Amino acid sequence: MTSSRSFVVGLALCAFLVLGAVGYVFGMPKPAPMVAEAPPAAAIGVQATGADGGGIGPGYAGGSGDAQLAASPSTVTIDAGWLERTGVATGIPQRALRSYATAAHLMGSSNPGCALGWNTLAAIGQVESQHGSHDGAVLQDDGTTAPAIIGPELNGERFAAVPDTDAGQLDGDVRWDRAVGPLQFIPSTWAVSGLDGDGDGVADPNDLDDAALAAAGYLCASGGALDTDAAWVAAVRSYNHDDAYVESVRQQALAYAEQTARAAIQ
Template structure:
């Protein structure tokens, strides 16, 4: 079990639209607490009752138990036309260009032959592709029909630090270093999504890694990029892709759109009373995040965690939450002090408390004050 504490980000939206994974080095950082420590809590007052300038709040859960994304719909080792049809059927639901999706599938299929015990899934590669270059769309262009970036993809801003050795400079849709390309015995072109996905898969599978095991998956992503924010972005998006690959019809639902919005806010700072950059704040508080997420999907929620708990349709007691459900913490009899957005696989997206960033956490652990879930929309 690991617990991550993120500092404030100074750059507003620097970590949102195109997922500038290196921004953590200049705008926020992570502090690690002992796994034996419980999540910190401080006294809280509902946002609409709190005096201006008082940033105190109730801490939300910040424990993240390591896990791998759930099993996804797997591409079949068939002809080129079959793979193209598979990608065409999922591209729109996942918001991944077909050519990039084919590249990730080719990465899985190749490693399935080379290292079957690694259990590499295309959703892991897709999560890396999203966090690295927005699936090759970082410079505003998509991959061409051959899977190559129309303009060479160099390192994204803030990712290649000044003075970084040439061997550490990243490039291509998977943002591989020259050292990683050499280690993976990369052939072809690192700007090509097929070649880059295969090389990235070899980097992840090196040393007999089994990516079905949560700790091994976590360690592999950490070795690929030493950034907790990057790891969370990969995990969150890979989990979303896996879920939608099994139910692509859910892609346009308000709950899925709310989750997509929340994933794009990972790394922004907790700001008491914050409604996000679109409203002039650097970040969000817990209910500001859930309200903004559902506002983006056309569903209006009350502003505070307690009012959201008391107005939104409850999930039956004992039933597991579904993707997009609101998960609440506190006392139903008195006051709910925290809310997050359920992602799936036991995970939620939330803005925990002052001094921490919007992040993924395990939604329910022993000893917490989980109060139940609500379902604003299907």
């Protein structure tokens, strides 16, 4: 994949999610103030519909090779007014914002102790692919991008070497793995962390609904309760082991929180 833009290559590209295999630590992360979490669901107009009114159930324990959940995601409706106001305030496309808010709500229903804010997911989405718009891609109504966003081959030259793990099924490369989708999962990590975030029966890293929920699960599993500096930084560092990446996500997440707060009082 070539582009005149850096795609945050030096910072992030790929948020490889290789469970520690990609990315190297060059010292401790910079001190980071706790990223502001999203308001309670009711305050941002997030409503879960369905017979039980719940999210994905308390038995959720993360992804699996078959992307199974303890319970199927309920239909989640994000208030249109909130989407419009927040989209205008932050510059996040409403379709992408809906994916992030829905994933945060579902994860909050399943794992309320994680305290993951939608703004953290949105910040990662911005750093990784500009919310699915990298290199001219367009985020479709169904949450997928056209064309699909595929990272460079992980052949050990610019990034750590990751030989092919999926016979090219997700990334089209039968020799090396490549990061896939708007949140840049590599196939080997998607195999264990991929989730179906929209209830269509398919876990697809090219679908922002699925990728956002998978990222939420990964962050919560890596950082625990993300209501402290240390836990939040640990979670984001697990996504990409790079100090500059953590700082970039932190600054963007804080900006989204501040922009949303200002819009709410205007």
